[in-house]
Amino acid sequence: MNSDGNEEILAKRAQQGDREAFNELYDLYIDKVFNRVKSKVPPQYVEDVTQEVFIAVLRSLHRFEHRSRFSTWLYTIVNRQIADFYRNRQRTHTDQAVDLDNVEHLLFDPAFSEYGEERGLVQKAFATLPEHYQDVILLRFADGLTFADIAEERNQTLEAVKSLYRRAIQALRDEMGV
């Protein structure tokens, strides 16, 4: 399941101008990126933001220095594009200065939510979780990794990952107030 070695090679080839290598990376990540975006963005904007993510990846690929995994670098771009989306949305609704650190939280306000209240509530609670909790949930739901895969990915035992997952869900429950 862990194909990072292959992804690093594909990324290098894409940086050298190999379009086929970039297409392979696109095929590998389109579903994962789409699902990650879907976890934080209203459904009607998911395709637009996903497109912006891949365009940003293409434009900045030459700056990827292979100091981290390709997936880590890619998900940083996903998060940045999601933040940009909310920053732009905020600008169209108000002329006030935007607090970039809290932009996602501001925009998960129910008044801003343009779709189901329950879904908005889950998104809002999810966005407030610490990063390592969000990460384990996204790896299981958005990336579709099994708990064993996640353990391998994070270099942890299966028990540790399951424990982390339960604590993440408990934190989400507490945030949602259910």
Added chain:
Amino acid sequence: MQENRKLDNELADFTDKLLAGETTQASSDIEDLARVVTHLHDLIEPAAKPSAEFRARLAQRLDQEWDQLQADRARSNAERVRSNAEGVRPAPKTVPHRSRTGSWSTIGGWRRNRLTRLASMAAAIAIVAIGALLLIGPESPPAQGSANGALSVPVIVGIAVVAGVGLVLFWLSQRGKS
């Protein structure tokens, strides 16, 4: 500790079954957590993939972006090469870089050849002149007022010619150094 591990495994199993599309009933121990997982599943359903239409549209958009980027990079590389070429003052064709160190070089060689030719010419003139004077020498009157009183005119002329050639060579060598 054991209790937590039991909850970890139960919640992980519930999640696995839910994501696999199996209907499952959560135990009362994890009922509230299972409800959160169900909400999360509604928000981020891994099976929900981007539509084929969106994939095709995005792939086409990325192809355009790729072509544009390659064209931009080729243009900027060409501009860089051109500006580099214009930025450096080309060295004169007849004066290679190392001639500026002051040592003899190609141009020095040219000068040296010229000097050799001049010296050869001067030496030839001197030999002819001395020869001619030697031929008419015996009939010439002895030079008056010389130190030994025995020097003939041809000898004096010969010495003058050699001295003249030496002066010319010295002058040319000084000119070459400046």
